[in-house]
Amino acid sequence: MEMDALAFSSDDLVHLTLEMFLEQDFTTKVGVSVEKLQKFILCVRSCMFDNPYHNWQHAFDVTQTTYCISLHWAMDRTLTHVEYFALIVSALCHDLEHPGVNNPFLVSSRSDLATLYNDRSVLENHHCCRAFQLMLHSEILLVSHFDNADYITFRAVVLQNILATDMARHGEYTAKLKRRVDPNTPAEEKGVDKQFEMEILIKCADTSNVLKPFP
Secondary structure (H helix, E strand, O other), X not given: OOOOHHHOOHHHHHHHHHHHHHHOOHHHHOOOOHHHHHHHHXXXXXXXXXXXXXXXXXXXXXXXXXXXXXXXXXHHHHOOHHHHHHHHHXXXXXXXXXXXXXXXXXXXXXXXXXXXXXXXOHHHHHHHHHHHHHHOOOXXXXXXXXXXXXXXXXXXXHHHHHHOOOHHHHHHHHHHHHHHHOOOOOHXXXXXXXXXXXXXXXXXXXXXXXXXXXO
C-alpha cells in the first residue's frame, strides 16, 4: 500500500504489472498466455498519455493498490478466477487514453467524445471502449479463448468497475455505504454483493493517493 510508483522507471512498472498477473497464476486459472499479457500491458502503457496525473504511473498505482486491497479483503478466494482477472484488468484500464480534462469540460466544450457518448460518463465510456478494442485486437486477443459465458462475465465486471470511477456517481456510492452501516437498515439490505465490493474497491484505489505517505 505504501509503494511509490514514481520511484520506478516506466519499464520497471511494466514488469511489476506483469508480476501481479503471474503471482495469481492467471496463465493457468484463466488460460491467458504470458505473451498475451505482455503485449496487452505494453499496449496499455502506450495508450496512457503524458499527463501530469492521469498517466502510466497512475494506471500502475491504481492497479497495484487494487491488488493489495483485494488480497487484504481475501477477494482472491471469494471471486471466481474470471472475476478476479477482470478486476485487475479493469484497474489497469480504468483511465485508458485519459485526455487530462474532466467530463464537464468535455461536455461544455462540445467535444467529439461527449457527442459520441451523449454527455454521460464520457471518459469512463471511452476507457471501456478502448480497453476492449485493445483486448480484441488481432495482435493481442487477450480473452479470445474464453467461452461465451466467461466472456460475458468478464466484460460485465470490467465495464461496471470502470464506469463506477465516474466521480459524478460518488454520492450514489457513499449513500449506499451509509445505508449499509445505518443501524436502522433492515438486516437483509446490509449485504454487499461481489460486484458492489469490486466497484467500491476500485474507487478507493483510484482516490487513494491522498492517504499515502506524503513523499
